[in-house]
Amino acid sequence: YTWHEFGKFVDATRGNKINGISELKKYFHRFGYLKMDNLNFTDLFDDHLEHALIKYQEKLGLIVTGKLDENTVSQIISPRCGVSDFAPKFMHAKRH
């Protein structure tokens, strides 16, 4: 993800409906911040996304705002390790 793609989310808060913010939900789901059974992510900035955002800000030592501030978006678009931040299942793959 790039600033071009995610920069448009800066200052978004709960209740906003923003085209493409479902991609952010996918990001948080992939790295262990968003636990949802229904993976049909919508473009609504809902309670689930706010909760995931707060967990992300806490985990990465960012100022916890519950909002998509510039620092948080900058962190999200930084290249990173693919291992989940919350002990992922696939990292315990069995030997074949």
Place this chain on the structure above:
Amino acid sequence: YAFFSGRPRWSRSIPIILTYAFSPENVITSLSKSEIKGAFRRAFSHWASVIPVTFSESNDYGFADIKIGFYKGDHGDGEPFDGVLGVLAHAFSPETGRFHLDAAETWAVDFDREKSDEAIDLESVATHEIGHLLGLAHTSVQEAVMFPSLRPREKKVDLKMDDIKGIQALYGSNPNFNDQALSESDTSINNGV
């Protein structure tokens, strides 16, 4: 620092010797073999200097404890790589030993020579992923090697006290390790696990 759930570690008796090998098929050609091997040798040595674990390169990929390869896109483990930047690499918790790097990245061992704005330091990523192979999960300490992100052209290869305390909680200390050599700024300790 943090561990994977269940706190897995290599269960052999101390001192542990782990072999590592590079996939003969899943390679990159933008760096020479000796440059890649040098970066990994240095990355392993960072961890070997603080815990009683020795890493030895092997030519026998099939039987090596740690298997290293560069892969593009979907490579069969359910976690496809995503092209340039984004996800750089991933590695498995003990004792699986699989270490995968995204072949699409502009891997670098010398930023004076590699001028790309998207260049990623191979030794830094290798050092981080070896932490996973040994049993460390991601930390919240931004300065630590086990923090999950690394910016292009950033070099982060020196273990911080958070990394060292975490890995020594799993394996104990290397008898030759001297924590007095660490600077004051490296000595903050995160007690949360």
